[in-house]
Amino acid sequence: MTEPVLSVRDLKVQFVTRRGVLKAIDGVSFDIAPGEVLGVVGESGAGKSVTGSAVIGLIEPPGRIAGGEIRLKGERIDNLAPEAMRRVRGKRIGMIFQDPLTSLNPLYTVGEQLVETIRTHLPLSAGQARRRAIDLLAEVGIPAPDRRIDGYPHEFSGGMRQRVVIALALSAEPELVIADEPTTALDVSVQAQIITLIKRLCAERGTAVMLVTHDMGVIAETADRVAVMYSGRIVEIGPVRDVVKHPLHPYAVGLMGAIPSLETHADRLVQIRGSMPRLSAIPPGCAFHPRCERAFARCAVDRPEPLDRDRRKVACHLYDEAHAEIAS
Amino acid sequence: MLAFIIRRLVQSIGVLLAVAFIAFAMFRFVGDPVNQIVSIEASAEERAQIRESLGLNDPFVVQFARYVGRAATLDFGISYQFRQPVTKLLGERMPATLELALVSAVFALVVGIPMGVYTALRRDSWLAKLFQAVSLVGVSLPTFLIGILLIYVFAVTLGWLPSFGRGEVVRLGDWWTTGFLTTSGLRALILPSITLGLFQMTLIMRLVRAEMLEVLRTDYIKFARARGLTRRAINFGHALKNTLVPVITITGLQLGSIIAFAIITETVFQWPGMGVLFLQAVQNVDIPIMAAYLLLIAFLFVVINLAVDLLYAVVDPRLKVTVRAA
Ligand SMILES: Nc1ncnc2c1ncn2[C@@H]1O[C@H](COP(=O)(O)OP(=O)(O)OP(=O)(O)O)[C@@H](O)[C@H]1O
Ligand code: SF4
Ligand SMILES: [Mg+2]
Numbered sequence: 001m002t003e004p005v006l007s008v009r010d011l012k013v014q015f016v017t018r019r020g021v022l023k024a025i026d027g028v029s030f031d032i033a034p035g036e037v038l039g040v041v042g043e044s045g046a047g048k049s050v051t052g053s054a055v056i057g058l059i060e061p062p063g064r065i066a067g068g069e070i071r072l073k074g075e076r077i078d079n080l081a082p083e084a085m086r087r088v089r090g091k092r093i094g095m096i097f098q099d100p101l102t103s104l105n106p107l108y109t110v111g112e113q114l115v116e117t118i119r120t121h122l123p124l125s126a127g128q129a130r131r132r133a134i135d136l137l138a139e140v141g142i143p144a145p146d147r148r149i150d151g152y153p154h155e156f157s158g159g160m161r162q163r164v165v166i167a168l169a170l171s172a173e174p175e176l177v178i179a180d181e182p183t184t185a186l187d188v189s190v191q192a193q194i195i196t197l198i199k200r201l202c203a204e205r206g207t208a209v210m211l212v213t214h215d216m217g218v219i220a221e222t223a224d225r226v227a228v229m230y231s232g233r234i235v236e237i238g239p240v241r242d243v244v245k246h247p248l249h250p251y252a253v254g255l256m257g258a259i260p261s262l263e264t265h266a267d268r269l270v271q272i273r274g275s276m277p278r279l280s281a282i283p284p285g286c287a288f289h290p291r292c293e294r295a296f297a298r299c300a301v302d303r304p305e306p307l308d309r310d311r312r313k314v315a316c317h318l319y320d321e322a323h324a325e326i327a328s
Numbered sequence: 329m330l331a332f333i334i335r336r337l338v339q340s341i342g343v344l345l346a347v348a349f350i351a352f353a354m355f356r357f358v359g360d361p362v363n364q365i366v367s368i369e370a371s372a373e374e375r376a377q378i379r380e381s382l383g384l385n386d387p388f389v390v391q392f393a394r395y396v397g398r399a400a401t402l403d404f405g406i407s408y409q410f411r412q413p414v415t416k417l418l419g420e421r422m423p424a425t426l427e428l429a430l431v432s433a434v435f436a437l438v439v440g441i442p443m444g445v446y447t448a449l450r451r452d453s454w455l456a457k458l459f460q461a462v463s464l465v466g467v468s469l470p471t472f473l474i475g476i477l478l479i480y481v482f483a484v485t486l487g488w489l490p491s492f493g494r495g496e497v498v499r500l501g502d503w504w505t506t507g508f509l510t511t512s513g514l515r516a517l518i519l520p521s522i523t524l525g526l527f528q529m530t531l532i533m534r535l536v537r538a539e540m541l542e543v544l545r546t547d548y549i550k551f552a553r554a555r556g557l558t559r560r561a562i563n564f565g566h567a568l569k570n571t572l573v574p575v576i577t578i579t580g581l582q583l584g585s586i587i588a589f590a591i592i593t594e595t596v597f598q599w600p601g602m603g604v605l606f607l608q609a610v611q612n613v614d615i616p617i618m619a620a621y622l623l624l625i626a627f628l629f630v631v632i633n634l635a636v637d638l639l640y641a642v643v644d645p646r647l648k649v650t651v652r653a654a
Contacts (some may be wrong), residue, residue, distance in 0.1 A: 058553055090556025097554070102547035105566050107573070107644065116565075117555045168555060 003074055004031035005175050005208040006055065011068035011078075013047075013054050015279075016061075022279040024050045024063070026232040029306065032176065037199065037209040039223030039240065041216065041255065043276050046229040048212045052178045054078070055210070056093050057085040073175065091121040094169030094207075096179040096198070100161035100186070104153035110137070110164045111149035114171060121172035136167040140197060159190035163197065170201060177202055180212045191215075195222055216256065220244050228252045231276055231287035238312020248314045250292045286317065294318060336637060340630040345396070347626035351619035352395045356388075404620035409612050414620045418602055423504045424494055425594070425601035429587045431517050432525030436586075437579060440529040444536025445571075448544070449563060459533065466530030471589065475523040475596035482519060490516050492598040524593040528582050535578055539571040546570075573644050580636035584629040 013025035025047045032038045040048045053059050055070055057077065070078040077088055089095075097103050104113060114133035118124060124132065130149070137145035140163040153161055162182065169177055179198055183191035199222050202209050211223060219226050219240060227237040228249065236249040247253045274291040277283055283290055289299040298317050306313040307320060362375050362384070370378075379385060383394060398404070404414035443463075447456040466474075483491035495512030497505040507513025543549060544567050552562045591603030598604070602621060609617035 056554055058550070086556050086558065088556070089554055095551070095554035097547060097551055099547060103551040105548045105552070105570065107569055108566075116557065116561065120555070120557055120561070165551070168551075172556075 002034060004071075005034050005036075005073060006032040006210070007069075007071040007074070008051075008055065009069045009071075011051070011054060011070065012066040013050050013059060013063060014066040015063045019280060023066075023282070024232055024279060025054065027068070028229075028232070028234050029068075030227055030234060030237055032208045032210060034175070034208055035203065035206045036225065037202070037211055037223045039219035039226040040210060040212045040229060041214070041219055041226060042229035045276055045279075047232040048229055049180050051229070052095070052180050052210060052212060055176075056089055056095050056178060058089075087121075090117060090174070091172045092174050092176065094172075094174035094177040096162075096165055096169045096177065096182045098181040098184050100158055100165050103165050104161060106153055109150050109152055110156070114149070114164075114168060117168055117171050132171070133167075136171055137164070139201065140164070140167045140170075141193075142167075158186055159194065162186060162190075162194050166194075166198060166201065170205070170207070173205060174207060176208045176210065178210045178212075181214065182211075183218070184214065191218075216244070228255060231282055232279070233287065233315060234306065234313070235288065235316065236312060236314045237306075238310075242310070242312055248309060248312070248319060249316045250294050250318070251288050286315075332641075333638070336634055340634055343630055344623070344626055347623055348396050348399060349392065351622045352392050354615050354619055355395075399620075399623060404623075405616040407609075407617050408614045409608070409617075414616045417605060417617065418620055418624065419503055420505075421600060421602045421605050423506060424599060425587060425590050425603060427507060428517065428520055428524060428593070428599060428601060429583065429590055431521040432586050432590075433528065433579075433583050435521050436525040436528035436532055436582075440532030441536050441572075441575070443529075444533040445540060445563075445568060447533065448537045448540035451541075463530040463533050466526045467534075471523060471527065471592045472596050474526055475519070475593060478519045478523055479596070489519050491519070494600055520593050520597045520599055523596065524586060524590055527589075528579075528586060531582065532575065532579055536571055536575055539574055540567055543567045543570045573640070576643065577636050577640055580632055580639065584625070584632050587628055588625050 008031070009029050011025055011028045012023065015022040015024055028047070028051060030038065040051070042048055050059070050063070053063075054065055057080070059065060065078055068078070069076060072088065072092060077085065080088065104110065108116075111130065111133055114136065115126065115129045118129040118132055119126070122129070122132075134145045134149055137149060142148050142160060142163055148156075153164070156164060166182075169179075177198070182198060183194050186194060195218055198209065198211075201207070211219075213219060223240045225238060226240045226243050227234045228243065228247075228251065229235070230251050236243060236247065236252045243252060244256055247256045277287060277290070283300070285298070285300040285302055286292065286295070286304050289295040292299065296317070302317065304315045304317050304320070306315045309319050362378055362382070383391060386394075402415050404418075406412065407414050407417055410417060443459050447459050450456045479491045482489045490512070493516060494507050495514070495516035496510040497507050497513055498509040499505050507517055549562060549567060552566050557566075590599075590601060591607060593599065594601045594603035595607060602624070605617060606621045608614070609621070
């Protein structure tokens with residue numbers, strides 16, 4: 001098997017607050033292969049964005065990476081010095097945020113922001129960088145890029161601005177792109193275009209993608225594999241077809257039941273009974289047990305660890321061999 | 329853009345007319361101008377004659393129009409105290425006040441902005457905390473007290489700097505005298521400028537700090553970090569530039585109040601500027617000077633406002649569009 005682009009092992013992220021240490025991410029492990037799209041889903045507060053921020057090294061105090069390893073092409077990046085990590089950001093890992101309206105600095109033209117990013121990471125002259133910026137804008141589908149490059153962000157529509165953001169994220173040919181809900185803030189009519197664009201550009205370049213989204217439809221169409229997060233942990237991860245069609249973890253089952261079919265037009269996840277626990281009150285054992293219809297005694301005391309199950313990993317006692325034997 | 333400028337010009341003229349009206353009303357309602365001009369023994373006929381010659385019997389509107397017309401040609405009448413044209417009196421003292429205000433404003437900006445940036449970027453360092461504490465003192469101490477303290481320390485105790493006056497000045501052209509060209513003139517500027525500028529400096533520092541912290545929390549700064557820009561590019565290229573947009577407005581507007589508040593500093597340092605002249609005028613009910621000073625300050629405020637608006641449009645591209653559309 002080829003070496004993964006990104007390899008996260010037992011990642012822990014904590015926020016030190018006055019009320020105590022909040023464990024936002026508590027032992028997350030996953031890999032992303034070159035050119036692969038990993039979808040990340042889960043309720044609000046599950047830790048999707050924090051995971052993305054940790055990978056790109058943007059956890060700010062009071063947050064900190066409290067344990068685990070993050071490897072990019074085998075090289076550890078979670079313990080790099082700030083300056084070394086800065087050179088990884090933008091160059092080797094690109095990031096696309098949710099809201100294109102606020103992602104760009106209003107006082108600079110899109111060209112200035114592109115050229116600045118390109119020249120930060122690549123040894124190009126101002127003229128060459130501008131050339132490259134125009135090419136990038138053309139690639140992300142901005143019409144008349146040689147003219148639009150001198151426009152200010154407010155002169156672009158939301159969808160067009162997200163295209164500019166994508167151009168910025170890809171400007172130094174990163175190996176990995178983290179897209180954190182890249183279409184949530186956009187008009188429904190352009191969401192599909194943007195997702196298709198990200199998918200196509202990354203496929204052309206062989207760039208791996210970590211795609212965070214609430215839209216299960218997008219996951220089903222775009223991702224190769226999907227990770228379902230709950231309360232700071234990955235509860236199920238595996239090939240998208242397996243997980244979407246036949247989810248194993250009871251939480252994933254609930255989530256997939258909420259995929260909008262052709263008749264319904266809900267694009268947000270339908271809530272499963274109850275709500276996710278606050279970080280300050282994560283229940284012992286399986287964090288999902290108060291809401292789980294299949295919970296049994298062990299669930300309240302023993303935390304399930306991710307177990308291999310065919311091509312996926314599931315963190316649920318129902319799939320523990322030992323348990324299966326006891327039950328049978 | 330042109331429509332915007334014209335609209336702002338019309339507004340400005342409106343403001344000036346309103347102030348002129350107040351200034352003019354002072355003549356009518358604060359004492360009888362005739363009393364200020366003639367001696368107490370003057371006969372009733374003499375008074376009536378002067379009243380007529382001054383046009384005081386004309387309808388109110390005509391008198392007001394005449395006042396505005398004269399003011400527009402910089403004729404503000406004769407001072408009651410000095411029996412000299414008000415324009416000449418104010419003109420002689422204007423350079424002193426403007427130079428003081430300018431140096432104060434530059435001091436406030438040059439010291440206030442870096443201090444604000446530093447306290448925002450190094451929030452937890454002891455120096456930032458010290459700046460914060462000092463700024464509290466600067467905001468809360470009254471100007472005259474700061475002036476007196478500075479005089480006590482640097483003029484009286486240490487004897488480093490003069491405690492009053494403008495020092496030696498050099499005449500430039502017919503109108504201007506400057507203290508910038510002599511050592512004693514420059515030395516004389518230091519204490520009054522600090523006194524006058526300290527409040528603005530702390531204001532600017534706190535404003536820059538607050539704005540900068542605000543900007544550093546924005547999404548585009550987060551995105552700039554995610555793009556791997558250098559710390560310097562983020563802090564100064566992105567955060568500071570966005571911080572300065574509102575800071576420019578406020579600072580510009582403060583320039584007007586620096587000139588207006590120069591009165592106190594000028595008094596403390598016996599600075600031969602317009603503020604001292606105005607205070608004397610108030611004491612002696614010298615209405616032509618008071619009215620002219622009022623108008624002058626209003627005029628400066630209006631001009632500064634206009635300049636700030638235009639500058640703002642230059643700095644912030646978003647505004648150019650709304651302005652163009654307007
Ligand atoms: N700066 C912070 N200080 C304290 N807690 C934080 C901070 N940032 C995030 N958290 C906590 O970490 C947890 C995970 O947050 P995260 O933003 O990763 O959720 P998410 O899965 O991205 O949710 P959403 O779908 O709403 O974006 C949340 O409980 C959140 O409250
Ligand atoms: S471990 Fe228990 S509570 Fe948790 S999901 Fe599985 S069955 Fe439900
Ligand atoms: Mg999020």
